[in-house]
Amino acid sequence: MIAITVGEEDILTMSLFCSILKENQMTRNTREGEDMDYLVHNIAINLNHIRKAKGMSLDVVAEQTGVSKSMLAAIEKGAANPSIGVLGKIMSGLRIELTDLTQSPRQDAYLVDVEKLTPTKDVAGEYRVWTCFPIADNHVVEIYRIDVEPGGTYRSGGHGERTKEYVFVLEGELSLELANQKVYTIEAGQSFRFSSEEEHIYRNHGKEKISFASFFVVS
Numbered sequence: 001m002i003a004i005t006v007g008e009e010d011i012l013t014m015s016l017f018c019s020i021l022k023e024n025q026m027t028r029n030t031r032e033g034e035d036m037d038y039l040v041h042n043i044a045i046n047l048n049h050i051r052k053a054k055g056m057s058l059d060v061v062a063e064q065t066g067v068s069k070s071m072l073a074a075i076e077k078g079a080a081n082p083s084i085g086v087l088g089k090i091m092s093g094l095r096i097e098l099t100d101l102t103q104s105p106r107q108d109a110y111l112v113d114v115e116k117l118t119p120t121k122d123v124a125g126e127y128r129v130w131t132c133f134p135i136a137d138n139h140v141v142e143i144y145r146i147d148v149e150p151g152g153t154y155r156s157g158g159h160g161e162r163t164k165e166y167v168f169v170l171e172g173e174l175s176l177e178l179a180n181q182k183v184y185t186i187e188a189g190q191s192f193r194f195s196s197e198e199e200h201i202y203r204n205h206g207k208e209k210i211s212f213a214s215f216f217v218v219s
Contacts, residue, residue, distance in 0.1 A: 037120055038134045044078035045105040050094060051076075065093030078118060114145050127154040127202070132213075142216040148174070148204040158198045162219045165196035172210030175203040186212075 051061055062069040066089050074080035082090070091098060112132045121129040126149060133143040148154050158179075159165065167176070167186060174186045179198035186192045194200070196216065204210045 037118075037131060039102055040081055041078050041131070041134070042104055043082065043101045044076050045110075046101050046103065047072070047090065048076045049105065050096060050100065054094070061090075061093070065089045067093075077116070120144075125149055126152040129154075140218040144214040144216075146202065146212055146214055148172075148202055148210045150204055150207050150209065152204050154202040156196075156200055156202065158200075159196045159216050160218070161197055163196050164217050164219065165194055165200075166215040166217065167192045167194075168213045168215075170211040170213065172204065172208050172212075173206050174210050174212055175205055177201040177203065 051058070056064075058069045058072050061067070061072055065072075067086055071080060071082075071086065075082050075086075087098065087101065090096075090101070114130045114132065117130045117132075119128045120131045121127070128147045130145040131142075132145055133141070146154065167174070168191045169186050169188050171188050173188070175183060176186060176192065176194075177183045178194060178200050184192060184194075202210075202212075
């Protein structure tokens with residue numbers, strides 16, 4: 001294997017990235033934590049694409065980078081936050097830049113299976129949130145899948161100025177309270193649009209789990 005020297009600029013960038021990784025461990029359920037999840041998501045997709053584009057198996061990448069096959073597999077699944085050392089080995093072994101791993105993946109088509117994603121937020125007995133498609137590049141749409149357990153409540157903060165939210169209920173009956181204290185009931189198969197600049201509350205008053213898709217659109 002040929003050793004590749006990582007430049008000073010990459011070292012500084014990687015150090016900053018490492019500090020964000022550490023911060024994410026303490027702020028998992030905050031907006032900053034969600035942003036970090038996007039980076040882990042980007043690394044997972046980009047590493048998989050780079051490996052396949054080079055025609056390399058996980059075994060070959062493991063041999064060339066010195067990173068274990070199990071760790072590489074976990075990174076590609078988005079189930080591991082790679083350390084600064086691991087990122088350095090991957091960059092050197094595959095002869096790539098840090099931005100090749102962290103930039104938003106450019107894809108014409110991409111399938112998301114919620115069952116294979118790690119929830120962005122997970123409060124036992126209350127709710128679970130999955131980030132299906134985060135805002136990236138010039139895109140102005142963000143898509144989430146949200147489940148609220150029977151008797152559960154999910155309080156969502158405002159999403160910024162000029163943001164509208166579109167909700168489509170997949171199953172159950174959703175109770176949505178807006179900042180003006182108006183409450184709307186949305187049944188399975190129904191859609192609802194509202195301004196989400198301020199806090200809003202999702203509630204499940206029923207006996208069955210509620211599942212719905214949430215689309216954030218920035219105008």
